[in-house]
Each structure stands twice: as structure tokens, then as C-alpha cells.
Amino acid sequence: MSAQVITVTSGKGGVGKTTVTANVGMALAMAGKKVVCMDADIGLRNLDVVLGLENRIVYDIVHVVEGRCRTRQALIRDKRVPDLYLLPAAQSRDKSAVKPEDMVRICEELRPEFDYILIDSAAGIEEGFRTALAPADLILLVTNPEVAAVRDADRVIGLVEAMGKPTPKLIVNRLKPDMVRRGDMLDTSDVLEILAIELLGVIPEDEQVIVATNRGVPVVLEERSPAGQAFRAIARRLMGEPVPLFPSEDGQGVLGWLRRLVRSGGGR
């Protein structure tokens, strides 16, 4: 076994990197894979909170780097699924506490024991970004369908290519199909045409994500949540399954037909 290292990045902050990391990690673990989610946002850790593991942190990644504990000791096991672990960031340190070579070394140590290592990168394009990218085999670029986020995503693509890393795969987060239909929001096809990279998944806007984050339960554990379904689809694509990118939005059967009927009746 040798884990694939996947770094989740965005350029602009607040587009959903941490939510993507937590949920894709959880979805992979639900599918029976051995997964580590690593928080590389030193000084501003959040992945622990989104996963609901904040009360169980003893050691963090800076302790590992400084040799104050072994890597295994810093891993927190998520009890909801068989094999999901969190390596938390330090909260009271700054970005310079972990160097790109530290990140590469920790990943090399973990690779033989896991299937996937997901790294939640810091926002921006400075030191923290480069550190999170150093060990990456695959880069997931998260953006929202709006001008500022797409512009920053484009900048990240350029920087990633300049670093000699593989071209990122795109995740469009918080898409509102109703707004797209009304001509009020960029559609996935617009974003793809502009960024010209491969699409890995589209996550619809879903209030359940906020509810889930409040509870510390990743939304992917909610069977019926549209965002949760989108995260599970992304995980399956990462595992090499051919999952269609654009399933029928309203679903199949009588319920889907009713939803379409209601939608065509109002709002236009």
C-alpha cells in the first residue's frame, strides 16, 4: 500500500477547502479506505472542528515536526468510520513552524500505511500554500461560481504549473442551480471554459452543510443531503469509478417529476 497524497487548495479563502477535505476524507473512509486528513493551516486550524474532533487533540503537526511525539501519536482516530485519522495543525504557532520538507517527510512516513492522505491547505499563495503542495500527487482546486474566487483559482493554476506540479482538478462548490437557471450566477460550464482544467465535481449549495458543521458531523454522513451526495460522488471518482458529473438535478421518479413541475410553475 502506498497512499496517494491529495492537497486541497483554493487561492481565495472561505470557498470551502476545509469542508471539502473533511467530507471527501470521510467519504473515502466510508468506502473502506484508510485515510488521513491533515490540517496544514498552521495557526488557523479548523479541520478538527469540521470533523468534530477538537476535544481529542493532544499532539499536533508541529509536535511531530519538532520531534516531541511520534507521527502515530499525533493521529486522532475518528470513531464513526473504520479508518479515518486526523493530523491536526497547531493553533498557537505560525506558518514557518512547518517547512515543505517536513510535510514531505511526514507523508513519506504515512504513505505505506494508508490509501489516501488529504491535506487541507492554507488560503493564499504564500508559504503555507507551498508547504501544503510539496508532497502532493494530486491537487484539488476548490472554487465558488463567482468572479473573485475564479480569478484567484486561475492564479493558483499558474503557480502550481510553475512549481512543476500536476495541473489541479476542479471542484465547484456552493453552486445554486436556481440562480444559474435565472441567469444570475456563473454555471459550471462557464467556470470550466475559463479555467480550462478537468472537473472533478460540483457541490450544490446546501444548508445542511452549516447544520453539520455546527454539530461537528461531516455532511457526508447525512444520507439525504445533496452536498453529501456530491461529496460521495467525488470520493468514488477519486477511487476510479466512472460516476457521471451531471446527474439529473431533481432526481428520478415521481418525486423528481413533482419537483420539476413545482419549479416550472413558479419563479420564472
Next chain:
Amino acid sequence: MSWLDRLRGRPSPRETAKQRLQVILVHDRSDLSPGLLEVIKDEIIAVLSRHVPIIAEEVRVTVTQDARECRLVADIPLGNRHSRS
């Protein structure tokens, strides 16, 4: 967007966002601001008109993009030596 805007033939916010992004990214990717393009255009006109007659007011210098490749394109109409000057 409202039906009134649609009736007036205004571009939708979606179209506006896309067009704005395309312009922003052409300049971001090439590191050429619209102001710098104007300077380049004036200098091209100055150099070329020393050698051939050109129609200065119709010269266009733009950055275009094809996928992720940027290209500086100068469209320079030549003046006809005999009929125009």
C-alpha cells in the same frame, strides 16, 4: 435578473460575470495591464511609421488567449502610399 432587464436586452449577471472574468484573466495571465498595452501600441506606431505608412487610428493591440496560452496580437492596417498619402 428581472423580466424587465431581459426585455431591455441587458446581459444577465451570469454573462456579465463571465465577460468580466475573461478580460481580468487575460491581463492577469499575461501581466499586461490595459494601460501598458496603450503604451506598447503608441511605440509600435512610432517605430513602424518610420518605415511604412500605417493608419495609426486603426491600430489595435490586444492580448488574446487560447486555452491557457496568451498571445499579443497587433493588427496594423497599412496605408496605401499612392492613394492615401
